[in-house]
Amino acid sequence: xxxxxxxxxxxxxxxxxxxxxxxxxxxxxxxxxxxxxxxxxxxxxxxxxxxxxxxxxxxxxxxxxxxxxxxxxxxxxxxxxxxxxxxxxxxxxxxxxxxxxxxxxxxxxxxxxxxxxxxxxxxxxxxxxxxxxxxxxxxxxxxxxxx
Amino acid sequence: xxxxxxxxxxxxxxxxxxxxxxxxxxxxxxxxxxxxxxxxxxxxxxxxxxxxxxxxxxxxxxxxxxxxxxxxxxxxxxxxxxxxxxxxxxxxxxxxxxxxxxxxxxxxxxxxxxxxxxxxxxxxxxxxxxxxxxxxxxxxxxxxxxx
Numbered sequence: 001x002x003x004x005x006x007x008x009x010x011x012x013x014x015x016x017x018x019x020x021x022x023x024x025x026x027x028x029x030x031x032x033x034x035x036x037x038x039x040x041x042x043x044x045x046x047x048x049x050x051x052x053x054x055x056x057x058x059x060x061x062x063x064x065x066x067x068x069x070x071x072x073x074x075x076x077x078x079x080x081x082x083x084x085x086x087x088x089x090x091x092x093x094x095x096x097x098x099x100x101x102x103x104x105x106x107x108x109x110x111x112x113x114x115x116x117x118x119x120x121x122x123x124x125x126x127x128x129x130x131x132x133x134x135x136x137x138x139x140x141x142x143x144x145x146x147x
Numbered sequence: 148x149x150x151x152x153x154x155x156x157x158x159x160x161x162x163x164x165x166x167x168x169x170x171x172x173x174x175x176x177x178x179x180x181x182x183x184x185x186x187x188x189x190x191x192x193x194x195x196x197x198x199x200x201x202x203x204x205x206x207x208x209x210x211x212x213x214x215x216x217x218x219x220x221x222x223x224x225x226x227x228x229x230x231x232x233x234x235x236x237x238x239x240x241x242x243x244x245x246x247x248x249x250x251x252x253x254x255x256x257x258x259x260x261x262x263x264x265x266x267x268x269x270x271x272x273x274x275x276x277x278x279x280x281x282x283x284x285x286x287x288x289x290x291x292x293x294x
Binding site for chain 2 (some may be wrong): 021022023024027028030031059062063066067070071072073074
């Protein structure tokens with residue numbers, strides 16, 4: 001956006017995801033999305049919506065929303081409850097850009113009558129470093145540090 | 148801090164932690180620490196330092212530092228490499244407050260000649276919701292969403 005008023009009017013970027021166990025790939029992606037505009041709003045898939053996809057997250061929706069919303073790059077989060085809401089969301093947020101990882105390439109081209117649709121390359125396999133053999137569930141509990 | 152200049156001079160809060168698999172308890176704690184001042188600096192325990200404590204994190208130091216540094220409440224992160232650095236850190240950052248979870252109550256009173264030392268109550272067992280039976284390591288990998 002150029003011309004008079006461009007500094008006053010926010011350029012909203014919208015994206016969606018589950019963001020289970022927030023990792024550095026999520027952080028990089030959200031920063032790059034934020035850099036496409038001046039305001040980033042993020043639809044967080046609810047547990048019920050994920051269930052319809054046969055997908056279960058380890059962290060419940062309420063916690064995922066708080067964690068993603070706590071990132072400096074993220075201005076607002078909202079629940080993603082169904083596939084059909086995206087057109088409505090783009091309109092109600094006045095989004096100039098719909099952005100998402102390129103594992104979704106082509107899937108949201110139908111929104112391009114409303115806004116720019118971009119598919120960003122994902123950081124390759126960035127979370128594999130998190131995996132060290134089998135995970136003990138106790139590792140996911142907060143532990144007091146050894147003095 | 149009151150009186151002239153109080154709006155210009157930052158009130159630095161300092162804290163430390165591993166912040167493995169960032170959860171909502173971490174986010175709440177960091178926000179409350181940030182609210183004690185105007186700038187929050189966070190020492191992130193390095194993998195090597197954790198190893199001396201017999202502790203292993205699932206997420207490596209470099210990623211943990213990026214993720215914690217991406218939170219809106221956090222102004223700066225730095226490596227925590229040994230127990231002895233805290234006095235030096237409080238002085239070099241000009242920290243007015245040293246804050247940490249109350250599972251550490253009493254352990255850092257020796258810093259109270261340099262700054263205020265506060266122990267904040269932890270959110271009780273906030274991460275237990277993350278645990279649903281046994282964790283499949285594949286769940287920690289980023290997955291493309293099912294269209």
